[in-house]
Amino acid sequence: MIDLPRELKRRVALVEAGLARHVPSAETRPSRLHAAMRYSLEAGGKRVRPVLVLAAAELCGAAPERALPAAVAIECVHTYSLIHDDLPCLDNDDLRRGRPTAHKAFDEATALLAGDALLTHAFALLAQAHAAEAGLAHALIRELADAAGSQRLIGGQMEDVLAEEKADATAAELEFIHLNKTAAMLEASLVMGGLVAGAPASALGHLRTTGRELGLAFQIVDDVLDATADSATLGKTAGKDARAGKTTYVRLHGIEASQRMAAEHTRSALSALAQVPGDRDFLTALIEALVHRAA
């Protein structure tokens, strides 16, 4: 068995160093904009997506350092999506991870522009860090732009907004939301790691399936935790979904069936991963920890 906390900590430290290095400093003109970008990037979180990038690159034979620009780019896109999601016209959240959201710490105009800037920076960074490898830069940018685009990440966000308005989404609509709002970026994380390592198309296909199934399992577990855990364990208000009348897997299928579905998607993720040659110990342990988490 590997020491997951230790292995995870090492990679998170690498990601933090990458963020410090590959994003303009808070003093860069205009400093208010760059301070807001860094404020949100530095709010922490589990760094799940960038760690998946590094882990997939390592699995396919590259040093994690080589995947750092791709990992930072993914985290920039994830952070932009959180900043825009938190804005008053979407979720109107004042707090994220216990800290004021960007539009509370700064203001709405700055938060909007900081999100725009982080999204744009992801593409600039990939183009610049891989300037001498145009083929790789091109493949990474194409993967990220598709995953973050109007038919995936943003499309999932749009359908989430529409589902909340009508308050009775179908199972198919819920799956569309999760496939695109959650799974798309997990897929892209693993695939981009594979691309950096020059993995063959077959391995990239298995990594994509792993990411999609992990994304679905992760989201169902989220729904189950919201319905079953208490707020203290969760570190945030439990039972929020039910009170908001939000359509969730638990509401559509019940707790037991949801747990079975999460286990099913986890098995599919691990069996796809098992087809990628290499040392899979860290990624396997990470996926199991993500779906068996208590909070």
Place this chain on the structure above:
Amino acid sequence: MIDLPRELKRRVALVEAGLARHVPSAETRPSRLHAAMRYSLEAGGKRVRPVLVLAAAELCGAAPERALPAAVAIECVHTYSLIHDDLPCLDNDDLRRGRPTAHKAFDEATALLAGDALLTHAFALLAQAHAAEAGLAHALIRELADAAGSQRLIGGQMEDVLAEEKADATAAELEFIHLNKTAAMLEASLVMGGLVAGAPASALGHLRTTGRELGLAFQIVDDVLDATADSATLGKTAGKDARAGKTTYVRLHGIEASQRMAAEHTRSALSALAQVPGDRDFLTALIEALVHRAA
């Protein structure tokens, strides 16, 4: 002398066809999102930036059709910046070109996401349209991401917001805003056209200077028109800047000096352009029309 209206019309028609072809249809799921993207793209305007892309490509020896994905990508980024600028937390404009702005025609959440989606689509389109030419895709994406990034387009927008708050920007601050909010995308338009045509570095450098000087001239002319033209000629409310207490070239330097500065930047633009070999008639006529416009 060339027939500018006819030559312009032909290229605008090509741009319109490119937009129809290279952006997902309004029926694409989620249709509300794609309908909002197309609503704003189809609001028209003069298509200055995409026409500059085609014109630079032609000047450097490529067929305009070949530059169409780059032209559409530039227009997607320009349109995203207008949608986000119009939002209540920035300029809070209800009308643009006589039609309701995106957040009025749809709602704020949809407008925010449609802007995000257009920005992302620009990069996806460049990666996809030039999939077989990774070097070109890479160069185009790098140019666009830099021009649209936190130190150029978005940086200029941020400083514009900050200048409005303090209401007494310096000449240096005003130049930063115009260089980045206006000139950056005009530079990128001409350079991307040159890149598509495989122009040498020297020509790309002259095209960049042409774009920067044109951008500065264009913006000063805008300020002068706001202070001197009547609303009927302008097609929008004249004197808005002065009433809003906004810092402009006219407020800082007076009308006559502003006119002299615009003429100076125009001369610089045309003399840089004169160093690019090829048939410059259309681009020269277009630049002169843009800075000698009455509205």
